[in-house]
Amino acid sequence: MNTLLAPSLLAGDHAALNDSVRQAADAGASWLHLDIMDGHFVPNLTFGPQTLAALRPRFPELFFDTHLMLDEPHRYIEPFVKAGANLVSIHIEPDYDHAGTLRRIRDLGAQNGIVLNPATPPEAVEHLLGLVDLVLVMTVQPGFGGQSFRHDCLPKIARLHQWRAERGLGYRIEVDGGVDLATAPLCRAAGADTLVAGTAFFKAADRAAFLAAVTA
Ligand code: DX5
Numbered sequence: 001m002n003t004l005l006a007p008s009l010l011a012g013d014h015a016a017l018n019d020s021v022r023q024a025a026d027a028g029a030s031w032l033h034l035d036i037m038d039g040h041f042v043p044n045l046t047f048g049p050q051t052l053a054a055l056r057p058r059f060p061e062l063f064f065d066t067h068l069m070l071d072e073p074h075r076y077i078e079p080f081v082k083a084g085a086n087l088v089s090i091h092i093e094p095d096y097d098h099a100g101t102l103r104r105i106r107d108l109g110a111q112n113g114i115v116l117n118p119a120t121p122p123e124a125v126e127h128l129l130g131l132v133d134l135v136l137v138m139t140v141q142p143g144f145g146g147q148s149f150r151h152d153c154l155p156k157i158a159r160l161h162q163w164r165a166e167r168g169l170g171y172r173i174e175v176d177g178g179v180d181l182a183t184a185p186l187c188r189a190a191g192a193d194t195l196v197a198g199t200a201f202f203k204a205a206d207r208a209a210f211l212a213a214v215t216a
């Protein structure tokens with residue numbers, strides 16, 4: 001599978017989001033990672049469907065990879081797909097109808113993803129693997145950018161990669177948190193094909209070179 005970088009807008013300039021998305025597109029990104037937080041599932045708040053809807057017509061070519069860090073994601077699927085999300089990923093940890101919500105995302109015309117926190121074992125999502133387009137492995141505790149990569153999550157990536165091959169499945173394996181020039185190769189060696197980078201991408205002196213280096 002081709003390797004993709006999804007720059008995370010969380011690390012962009014929130015007073016000039018349009019400029020930050022432009023920087024991602026100009027660097028050669030085809031995906032943009034959008035972090036949605038509710039102040040309950042994670043102790044932080046970001047932005048909502050209105051922000052996606054405003055960016056959507058300005059960047060019609062970008063794939064909006066939308067990561068919902070919400071206690072009740074099933075309540076917000078339709079607004080985010082209508083706002084222009086191409087993929088909506090939802091966490092396994094809260095208690096709601098995961099399978100039904102994943103199906104609903106597809107029924108509305110978007111791709112879906114299931115997300116695991118660092119402490120969540122891969123077995124927690126095993127029963128859903130046939131239903132998903134993407135599995136997102138958090139390599140930091142979600143809520144904030146700029147945290148250190150958790151190496152203890154690498155075996156989880158390898159397990160999901162092994163299951164994908166053994167079962168003939170086609171989901172992408174994405175990593176999110178602390179991905180930089182040093183940790184991206186570790187993620188790729190473990191089997192990740194989709195890399196989220198916020199701080200390392202936006203702080204890079206040459207963003208196009210950063211993108212090329214982590215995806216080459
Ligand atoms: C954290 C978010 C990440 C965040 C990653 O809760 O899910 O997408 O933007 O930021 P960095 O790359 O700075 O660790």
Ligand code: ZN
Binds near residue numbers: 034
């Ligand atoms: Zn994220």
